[in-house]
Amino acid sequence: MDAILEILGGLHPEIDFNTCNTLIDDRIIDSFDIVTIVSEISDEFDITIPVEEIVPKNFNSAKALYAMVERLIEE
Amino acid sequence: MLFTSFQFILFLTVLFVVYYLIPKKFQWMLLLLASYIFYSFAGSKYLFYILITTVSTYFTGRMLNQIQSISAAYLKENKETLTREDRKAYKAGMKKKQRRWLTICLLLNLGILGVIKYLDFTIGNINSVLDLLKVNNNLPLMGFVLPLGISFYTFMSVGYIIDVYREKYSYEKNIAKLALFISFFPQVIQGPISRFDELKETLFAEHSFNTTNISFGLQRILFGFFKKVVIADRLLVAVNTIVRDPSEYQGVYVLVGMFFYAIELYADFTGGIDITIGVAQVLGVKLPENFERPYFSKSIVEYWRRWHITMGTWFKDYIFFPISVSKSMLNLSKSCRARFGDAIGKRVPVYIATIVTWFATGIWHGAAWNFVVWGLGNCLVILVSQECMPLYDKFHNRFHVQHTLWYRLFQVMRTFWLMSFLRTFDCYRNVPTTFKMYGTIITKGNYQELFQGGLMQLGLTLSDYIVVIFGVVLLLMVSLLQRNGSVREKLAAKPYIIRYATYFAILLAILILGAYGVGYNASQFIYSQF
Numbered sequence: 001m002d003a004i005l006e007i008l009g010g011l012h013p014e015i016d017f018n019t020c021n022t023l024i025d026d027r028i029i030d031s032f033d034i035v036t037i038v039s040e041i042s043d044e045f046d047i048t049i050p051v052e053e054i055v056p057k058n059f060n061s062a063k064a065l066y067a068m069v070e071r072l073i074e075e
Numbered sequence: 076m077l078f079t080s081f082q083f084i085l086f087l088t089v090l091f092v093v094y095y096l097i098p099k100k101f102q103w104m105l106l107l108l109a110s111y112i113f114y115s116f117a118g119s120k121y122l123f124y125i126l127i128t129t130v131s132t133y134f135t136g137r138m139l140n141q142i143q144s145i146s147a148a149y150l151k152e153n154k155e156t157l158t159r160e161d162r163k164a165y166k167a168g169m170k171k172k173q174r175r176w177l178t179i180c181l182l183l184n185l186g187i188l189g190v191i192k193y194l195d196f197t198i199g200n201i202n203s204v205l206d207l208l209k210v211n212n213n214l215p216l217m218g219f220v221l222p223l224g225i226s227f228y229t230f231m232s233v234g235y236i237i238d239v240y241r242e243k244y245s246y247e248k249n250i251a252k253l254a255l256f257i258s259f260f261p262q263v264i265q266g267p268i269s270r271f272d273e274l275k276e277t278l279f280a281e282h283s284f285n286t287t288n289i290s291f292g293l294q295r296i297l298f299g300f301f302k303k304v305v306i307a308d309r310l311l312v313a314v315n316t317i318v319r320d321p322s323e324y325q326g327v328y329v330l331v332g333m334f335f336y337a338i339e340l341y342a343d344f345t346g347g348i349d350i351t352i353g354v355a356q357v358l359g360v361k362l363p364e365n366f367e368r369p370y371f372s373k374s375i376v377e378y379w380r381r382w383h384i385t386m387g388t389w390f391k392d393y394i395f396f397p398i399s400v401s402k403s404m405l406n407l408s409k410s411c412r413a414r415f416g417d418a419i420g421k422r423v424p425v426y427i428a429t430i431v432t433w434f435a436t437g438i439w440h441g442a443a444w445n446f447v448v449w450g451l452g453n454c455l456v457i458l459v460s461q462e463c464m465p466l467y468d469k470f471h472n473r474f475h476v477q478h479t480l481w482y483r484l485f486q487v488m489r490t491f492w493l494m495s496f497l498r499t500f501d502c503y504r505n506v507p508t509t510f511k512m513y514g515t516i517i518t519k520g521n522y523q524e525l526f527q528g529g530l531m532q533l534g535l536t537l538s539d540y541i542v543v544i545f546g547v548v549l550l551l552m553v554s555l556l557q558r559n560g561s562v563r564e565k566l567a568a569k570p571y572i573i574r575y576a577t578y579f580a581i582l583l584a585i586l587i588l589g590a591y592g593v594g595y596n597a598s599q600f601i602y603s604q605f
Contacts, residue, residue, distance in 0.1 A: 030376070031391060032425050032461060035399040039408055039424065051397045052241035075163075 001066050007040045008062055017062040024056040034059060041065070047072045076116040078264070078350045079303055086113065087354060094358060099281030106255055106278070106358065113260035114223060121222035124191075128184050129254045132232045135180035136239045136246030136253075142173050143242060177240045181233060188229045191219045196442035224263040226439060230389055232257055235271045237393055244272045252279055261354040265347050267365040267385040274362070282359025291563050292356030297581050298553075299349030304589035306546040307343035310335045312590070313533040318502040321512055326519025328529070329512045333495040336502055338547060341370065344383075368554045373486035375456050378494055386439075390432050399428035429454055440501075445509070449500035456493060542588050 008017045011033050015023075023029045029037070037059070038049050049072065058068045076083050090109050094102055115122055146169040150162060157165070195216045202213045235256070239246045247253040255278060256271055317324040317332035324332070348365045355362045369382035379387050398404060404424040412420025430451070437450020476482040496513070503509040521529075530540070556562045566574055 031395060031399075034396075035425050035428070036421055038400045039405050039421070042405055043409070048402060049400060050241075051400055052243065054396050054400065 001062065003044050004041070004062050004065050004069070007037060007044070008065075011036060021061040021063075024060050029059065037065070041069060045069055045073060076113060078347065079300065082116075087357075091357060094282075095284045099283070102282055102359075103252065103255055103279045106259065106360075107251055110255060110258040110260040110263065114258055114263065117223035118220075124187060124222045124225060125228060125258055127187065128229060128232050129250070129257050131180055131183050132236050132257070133247070133250045133253050135176050135236055137248075138176045139173050139236075139239050140246040142169055142176075145169070173240055177236060180236050184229055184232055188225055191225065192221060193438070193442045194219065224265070227266050227268055228257050228263055230268050230386075231271075234268070234389060234393060238271065247271070247275070255279075259355075259360075261351040261360075262362060265344070265351070266383070267348065267351070267363050268389050269363055269385065274360075277359070277361045280359070285359065287567075288359060289357050290567075292353045292358075294563050294566075294578065295349050295353030295356065297353075297578065297585070299346040299351075299353060300585050300589075301546070301581055302342040302346030302349065302550065304585055306543060306550070307339045307346060308590035309535065309539055309543055310339040310342070312539075313535050314339055314502065316532075316534045318504075321503060321508050325512065325515035326521040327516075327525050328521075328533075329499070329516050331525065331530070331533070332502065333492075333499055336498060337370075337491065337495045338543075340498065340501075342546070342550070368557060370491055371487055371554065372490050373483060374490055375453070375460060375493060378490055379453070379457075386436070390436055394435055395428050395432045398431055399424040404428070426458065429458060433457075444506050445500045445503070448506050448509075449497055452497045452500065456497070539590075546588075 005017050008015070008029075012028060015028055017023075020026075020028065034054060038054070041047070042049055047069065049068070053068055053072070058064050076086065086109075090105070094105055097105060111122065114125060146166065149165065150157070195218065198214045198216055205211075205213060235253075238244060247256070252275075256269075256274060259269075259274075259278065262269060314332055314336045317328050317335075345366050352362045352364070363385055365384050365386075367381040367384065369378055372378035372381055404427065407427075408420050408423045410420075411423045433450040433454035434447060435450075436453070437446045437448070440446045440449070471477045499512070500506065500509050503512060531537070535543075553562055556565065566577060569577075
């Protein structure tokens with residue numbers, strides 16, 4: 001989780017990613033941010049994030065991102 | 076059959092009566108029949124193309140579903156015995172099989188679109204190169220006529236089949252229902268580009284006679300007609316006068332043309348979509364919105380989130396993300412990071428995907444270099460503004476003007492004019508002419524002409540201008556009211572007399588103020604040509 005918070009914090013230091021659950025809904029992160037997040041998470045956790053995983057419910061919060069990463073590692 | 080024709084009004088009236096008289100379970104079948112009748116008015120030979128798309132998409136979906144079912148069953152049965160690696164390898168093998176079917180389907184459908192829409196453009200370019208090389212054997216043009224709405228229904232089918240491949244939802248078992256999704260007549264001409272999972276519930280549902288829905292739908296149709304025949308078709312005359320004679324209309328007229336075209340295109344496209352959504356609503360079907368007051372946008376990125384929304388999200392989901400997060404792109408990004416540093420490495424996937432997406436957006440709008448340059452122009456502005464973000468942030472932190480009305484107005488005007496400049500590529504016959512016209516804005520120096528009768532030489536009379544101003548003010552008021560909720564709901568809460576006086580006034584405006592005149596023939600909606 002810390003690694004994900006660090007990646008997100010690097011993009012938008014002004015946001016509290018521990019509490020924010022509307023990253024996509026409130027347009028806090030945009031398409032360009034998503035590409036960076038996917039790239040950095042892929043590197044960090046050595047996983048492939050398939051394009052079908054790029055949906056708002058997976059990117060709306062740090063928790064949701066973490067859950068997706070755990071699921072992909074498990075698979 | 077044009078939306079603005081009496082033929083269409085008659086067609087819709089008959090359909091409406093029959094639709095609410097027949098048993099509800101047959102309603103969607105009637106919609107399918109109506110859609111094919113509507114489509115055949117454009118030429119029955121074009122039914123062939125939409126049928127190929129429907130049948131190939133259906134069978135590919137079925138095939139993908141079959142492979143997915145086999146895969147799921149096998150993994151479930153052998154859950155205990157398979158190792159993680161075995162499972163991964165099996166899944167990869169089955170995905171590869173699916174990818175083969177998907178590729179065939181995409182090649183076929185995008186191939187049809189490509190050949191019909193872009194073959195002559197390609198041949199034209201080859202001939203230009205041959206001319207440059209002084210080779211006399213020019214290739215003959217094929218002269219294909221674009222089937223009605225091919226760009227829209229192809230994109231909807233492609234979106235559907237990719238979603239089935241991605242297992243976002245299961246395939247549609249009933250080919251007739253899939254056929255209705257692909258050909259649904261209100262949206263086949265100019266969108267919105269609907270998604271199957273969002274549309275299926277409402278499209279195949281049984282619909283009761285709901286007076287609110289019907290009243291709201293009719294109001295929206297009425298407003299769409301108003302935008303189209305009172306504003307767009309009137310300004311079309313002035314825009315055509317300016318752009319068809321670039322040797323005569325230069326300098327200030329180019330700016331006037333840009334401004335008029337911005338209003339014309341907005342009234343034309345949003346008017347068409349109002350009619351589309353209104354017609355669907357009258358039939359109980361809810362289509363997605365395609366606009367969210369785009370001319371109030373404060374940046375070009377925001378503008379593209381609010382203009383032709385369903386097209387933007389389509390390109391994002393099926394082109395931008397698949398390219399930018401693909402394995403090869405991430406590997407490229409990694410190696411660029413190692414060689415050139417983090418800053419460049421991070422940008423590589425975003426830049427490449429953005430350029431491809433905007434190239435595709437441009438060429439989707441039309442097989443001409445104008446559209447390619449227009450698309451890439453948008454791309455350039457988006458990337459530059461993305462790079463300037465830290466500068467903007469510094470400026471905003473230093474001067475605290477972000478939330479002041481005058482600064483927001485400045486941002487809105489800046490975006491409006493920036494988009495109007497880019498959109499000029501739609502208008503002139505080629506790219507060099509457009510650039511030349513840009514140049515004359517500075518060099519011509521004929522600004523005084525505008526107030527010395529220049530505006531009266533554009534094919535519009537004083538009364539035409541008054542009607543346009545009245546129409547634009549009305550559009551602006553409706554847009555401002557929309558920010559606080561549905562205008563139709565607000566109107567519904569008003570006394571009976573005010574409501575009906577408003578409906579009657581709009582109807583009267585369409586009948587009296589519509590740009591008719593001798594030999595009137597409502598022009599095609601601009602987007603129906605894409």
